[in-house]
Amino acid sequence: MKIHEYQAKEIFAAYGIPVPRERVAATPAEARSAAEELGLPVVLKAQVLVGGRGKAGGVKKAGTLAEVETVTTGILNMTIKGLKVQKVLVSEAVAVSAEYYLGITIDRAARAPVLLASAAGGVEIEEVAKNTPEKIIRTPIDPLLGLLSFQARNAGITMLKDTKLAQQFTTIAQKLYRLFIDRDCSLVEINPLVLTGNGSLLALDAKINFDDNALFRHPENESLRDLTSEEPAEMEAKQAGLSYIKLSGNVGCVVNGAGLAMATMDLIKRYGGEPANFLDVGGSSSPDKMALAMRIILSDPNVKAILVNIFGGITRCDDIAQGLLLARQQADIRVPVIARLVGTNADKACALLENSPILFANTMAEAVRLAVTKAKEAR
Amino acid sequence: MSILIDRNTRLLVQGITGRDGAFHTKMMKEYGTQVVAGVTPGKAGQEVEGVPVFDSVEQAVRATGADASIIFVPAQFAGDALLEAVFAGVKLVVCVTEGVPTLDAVRAIAVARSRGVRIVGPNCPGVISPGKAKVGIMPATAFKPGVVGVVSRSGTLTYEIAANTGEFGQSTVVGIGGDPVIGTSFIDCLKLFQDDPETRAIVIVGEIGGSDEERAAEFVKSYVTKPVFGFIAGQTAPPDKRMGHAGAIISAGSGTAAEKITAFKNAGIEVVYEPEELKDRLRTRL
Known part of the structure; x- marks a missing residue:
């Protein structure tokens, strides 16, 4: 089961993973008042359960309140890969100095979770995996021990080349792993994980897929289901x-x-x-x-x-x-x-x-x- | 010889008093499998198809010397049932249950490996060594004793393929299961079949999703000297749609049938495109 970015970000926030200040909006008027509250400029992001929305024009920056309304109208009229856009995420614009990738999924061959980190953030990780697999730092996780501090730290140091930042990274990675296990996920992904102008790491995007087989023990996930995206x-x-x-x-x-x-x-x-x-x-x-x-x-x-x-x-x-x-x-x-x-x-x-x-x-x-x-x- | 199970296998059934557990206990007994015990907590002292029921796997093993277990309990309890079997010291655990949470399978398989116990499944039809024993749910009529080893991620497709081995029959047929995380891989079975003197040819039945078939192909190239045939289901499957099995999904362009077929060909595996072609292909190689 897939959920929207705004829903995933709410879960991230509950686990203490830093996310931008943002509001979800279903109408241009809602987007406008969200922008007023957050302060301009803002980034408007189409909420659809498929990848590639950026390329489809579903992510745009707006500098004025009038622009927020027109851009939101445009995005709400979009259909991306067959899915009608129903909601827009209004997010504070963040000054970004570097983009990274961080994800946890199941490694089928190892029969265990794996932490994936890469300095080549912001693009499709599958592309990176295919073309330049050496740019992905793979950390196999022993399911009986969990993600160990040294493992997360080493991945962080390799990726960030900075021990101070690697500490922040370790905290985020361990929270992400806790979430992955607690909520029975099949994938959690931050792409990009960004370094902001003031030197902190922030989850600019968020993706969570839940294991369908485990939904029976997560009644809290039912309310997150988007019925409009299903045939x-x-x-x-x-x-x-x-x-x-x-x-x-x-x-x-x-x-x-x-x-x-x-x-x-x-x-x-x-x-x-x-x-x-x-x-x-x-x-x-x-x-x-x-x-x-x-x-x-x-x-x-x-x-x-x-x-x-x-x-x-x-x-x-x-x-x-x-x-x-x-x-x-x-x-x-x-x-x-x-x-x-x-x-x-x-x-x-x-x-x-x-x-x-x-x-x-x-x-x-x-x-x-x-x-x-x-x-x-x-x- | 055969692999994994034979006439000496002493089987216990977890979830024996349930509808499926009871029915398949009967079928397995009729096939000739030694079903020595059943387990359903709270039902000790009962009998199902003449098989004594115990409250725990530990009690069942102690009383009967069972060395293999088959699990029919509902998905919510299957992870615990797997661990109970592993802790009780059986050597082989076949998990038929479908819909087991992936992380439950991950945990149980990790513990099983650390204790030298083999898990087959979850979400699998089980194992049959025709004419000797059946630890699973497959219809007996599709199988006959012979020399072809079959390893498959599917259920009914396995029966279809086995039924098309013609006069050659099967040494053992292993349904490894259609979930993303399973206890026994193609490679585990390929190794066992290569080392089994009775097996003269091997058929791999794969499907879209993951890269198990690609890894199996690599292994065939380096280790297997017997003729190997491959079949891949899902050539017409669209990406990002789960085709029934939790593991059968093409995501981000990987796990496609075309990639798997190429990997098979590069490893010298003969690709079969229709189940009914198989017996003619076997005739040319055996």
């Missing part, structure tokens, strides 16, 4: 325990298991079709869940054929068949349905669907080929 059909699916991602093709697919679902999409593409979605019906899928899956896919007008690919294990094929029958009762299925059902109770499933117009295939390849052909015929 409604994807939300509905999620609530029912389905994993659905909408894509742009015309072959809908219902599959059990994420890996098999991806492999099915790949095969559709390989045979000249385009998948309309990713959909994993999950392990123990009931007929109701299956019927909902069909309904969600049918709500996409692009869909011209639906492929059901099930390798039954915990998932019982007869449950899937019952779900298909239920979906047919609930809605008019206007497109051909191709089913490939193997594994647990496949014979029962075939018996249930004997008199339905569903087309059967024995193998995954055969099913995909048929679905792609049917989708093409429908055009």
Whole structure:
């Protein structure tokens, strides 16, 4: 789960990580009064849950109150990478003498958190990692010991070349680590961490991603969720325990298991079709869940054929068949349905669907080929 | 031979009285696995499928000599269950539970490694050595005894791939799990398969996200002499969208299928693009 910069900064502040003085605004008038309170000039920053807003023109400086209003109006009318800007962060303008990067994430290979620091701040850290990996100071953290003082200090000295500043850095890094652990984050990032004109380090930007699997023990995160940034059909699916991602093709697919679902999409593409979605019906899928899956896919007008690919294990094929029958009762299925059902109770499933117009295939390849052909015929 | 589990494995089931735990205890027993104990706190003295239930893993191990555990407890309690199994001294812990918080997995795996215990998973289908033992949830019909070692991040895709090994069958199939942090990596399994005399070829089933496949490719280049085949799911996956598994996400241009396929090819791994191609490819190499 991602949260906005202004929300992340509030959490930073609660942990004692220095941030600029700032206010969030949803209208030009709110931005104006925030600027009056903070003092001019201010920086206005679009609050969207995607990267690259700077390049898109979503971060601008304003020197007068009139300018604050016009710039805010402009930013609030923007759509960045498909997401409508709903809020603007009004921030005091800070004199910056150097920009750094500081982040903590999970190193999958080391199976542990890692502290990342770099003097090449302000740009996409992934770019730095790709082009000049030597500019990133990686400090592996022992999860049983946490981030040790000497580790943070050494990273700070290497990056800042100044022991005094490294002390400030150590404090910030340790607070950031505490936050990372306390709130079950998958990423915390300060980019840039800046050195201000008066010689102190400040988090000019803030990014926090929470581990979705740990949200159950963080009810405080629910109020931070931005529902406007989520696809409604994807939300509905999620609530029912389905994993659905909408894509742009015309072959809908219902599959059990994420890996098999991806492999099915790949095969559709390989045979000249385009998948309309990713959909994993999950392990123990009931007929109701299956019927909902069909309904969600049918709500996409692009869909011209639906492929059901099930390798039954915990998932019982007869449950899937019952779900298909239920979906047919609930809605008019206007497109051909191709089913490939193997594994647990496949014979029962075939018996249930004997008199339905569903087309059967024995193998995954055969099913995909048929679905792609049917989708093409429908055009 | 096989890897990780065989006929002598003495298994205990954590969360045995739950719906999934009870069902799979039955299935594993029917397959021939020695399921010797179950654990559910507060349910000691009961029996599930003829298997005695204990309050703690420690009691179960002491009473039955169990040396492996499989975990079916809900995600909120799985981290604790993992640590309980590690502290009780079993050698192998398979965590089927999906949705375990990453930091819980990180902590449990760190402790397990310091004590020489192997964790497989979380969020995995488990391990099967066909004809010998099954410690997992996979449908038995997809597998048969043989010579191909399969290691996979997926569940049902693993069954699909295993079912396409044709007449060669499988020595052991390991589902390592789809989470960002897992106890047993591709490399761990590659090493075991390379050293297992019964295994004659290895199939790696990878997917988008992370760089486990790239590291596995490096390892194959330097260590593995047996024929290795690779399959990668998610070539059509868009970036920044989590494809079901917590670990299956392309972020900032890394973790793509194309990168992984290139890494496989550079390491001499034969890339398979459709599950059904696999048996023909095996025929040309074995």
